[in-house]
Amino acid sequence: MSYQKIQARLARGETILLDGGVGTEILRRGVYWRCHGIERNPDVVREVHADYIRAGADVIKTNTFQLNRRAYSSLFHGLEHLRRIGPPGLEHKAGKLLAQAIELVREARRQAGKEDDGVAIAGVISPIEHSFRPDLVPPSDQCRAEHAEVVGQMKEGGLGRSCQRQSKLDTGNNQK
Numbered sequence: 001m002s003y004q005k006i007q008a009r010l011a012r013g014e015t016i017l018l019d020g021g022v023g024t025e026i027l028r029r030g031v032y033w034r035c036h037g038i039e040r041n042p043d044v045v046r047e048v049h050a051d052y053i054r055a056g057a058d059v060i061k062t063n064t065f066q067l068n069r070r071a072y073s074s075l076f077h078g079l080e081h082l083r084r085i086g087p088p089g090l091e092h093k094a095g096k097l098l099a100q101a102i103e104l105v106r107e108a109r110r111q112a113g114k115e116d117d118g119v120a121i122a123g124v125i126s127p128i129e130h131s132f133r134p135d136l137v138p139p140s141d142q143c144r145a146e147h148a149e150v151v152g153q154m155k156e157g158g159l160g161r162s163c164q165r166q167s168k169l170d171t172g173n174n175q176k
Helices: 003-011 022-028 042-054 069-073 079-085 090-111 140-156
Strands: 059-061 120-125 162-164
Touching (some): 042 059, 042 090, 059 090, 079 090, 090 120
16 A cells, blocks of 8 residues: 555545554564564564454554664674674674565565555664663764664665654653
């Protein structure tokens, strides 16, 4: 379904069905964050998307919550520390997983026959820092730059729309 058709349906007061908690459902199926489903269990991730499509979702979301460079690098004391003790390629892993996540959701839609005029895809953009640590949120200009990086990666993957999990870009800064 095109985004214009969704907007038209909303303008007419119609209901648009968004899929459910993708990450929660992946976890319920036994795939844990430490064994990132996109990388190690892509069939499970694809099947979760497919199940939401079969259930009648008009819009399905990418499994991209916490897929940004900062989510990985903030676990270390800086880039040098990450490169020294982290697994090879970790500094680029978020971008690679994001691209894989977009491909998985597109595959699910294609396999369901809903690619041309069926189901829209929304890219999920998480808070820049961990959701439970608003004290770690960087300044607004840095948040905007890092979000722009993720949006750019999503556009490269063919997505035209994104949804953000936080209602305000600098929510954490307002809580300091």
